[in-house]
Amino acid sequence: MKEYILKDDDFLVSQTDKNGNILFANDDFCEVAGYTLEELVGKPHNIVRHPDMPKAAFKDLWETIKSNKIWNGYVKNATKDGGFYWVYATVYPIFDKVRNVQTYLSCRRRPSKQEVADAEKLYKTLS
Numbered sequence: 001m002k003e004y005i006l007k008d009d010d011f012l013v014s015q016t017d018k019n020g021n022i023l024f025a026n027d028d029f030c031e032v033a034g035y036t037l038e039e040l041v042g043k044p045h046n047i048v049r050h051p052d053m054p055k056a057a058f059k060d061l062w063e064t065i066k067s068n069k070i071w072n073g074y075v076k077n078a079t080k081d082g083g084f085y086w087v088y089a090t091v092y093p094i095f096d097k098v099r100n101v102q103t104y105l106s107c108r109r110r111p112s113k114q115e116v117a118d119a120e121k122l123y124k125t126l127s
């Protein structure tokens with residue numbers, strides 16, 4: 001499987017509803033993932049899930065954002081053509097005026113080689 005290495009200035013953004021269905025993805029996300037925006041909107045975000053990712057990582061992500069906190073972590077995602085790419089993601093809950101969560105937003109940048117190596121090692125120990 002082919003690895004796509006993010007460019008230094010790539011910034012991959014996506015937004016979901018409260019159930020993780022995609023509402024929006026920016027051009028960098030669409031280009032790297034290999035989908036058009038139309039193909040992504042309305043789909044569950046696990047459309048880009050890579051099988052090497054441990055369930056525990058997403059359990060932690062959802063528990064964190066459902067407690068109205070910000071989650072940071074390393075994610076290996078699949079591309080439409082069967083390749084993969086690593087990101088360092090920050091996932092934010094977006095609130096309305098009375099602090100009810102409306103949507104979630106994820107911003108992703110290029111991780112260092114060392115960060116990827118460490119995440120790979122850690123994720124092999126998780127299920």
Ligand SMILES: Cc1cc2nc3c(=O)[nH]c(=O)nc-3n(C[C@H](O)[C@H](O)[C@H](O)COP(=O)(O)O)c2cc1C
Nearest residue numbers: 015016020045046048049050058077091104105106
């Ligand atoms: C804003 C946001 C962005 C997400 N981005 C990704 C992502 O890039 N890749 C991914 O595999 N899961 C992402 N998820 C988590 C998915 O919703 C899902 O929990 C995960 O893919 C695991 O799939 P599963 O719940 O079907 O096991 C994101 C969730 C949210 C709320």
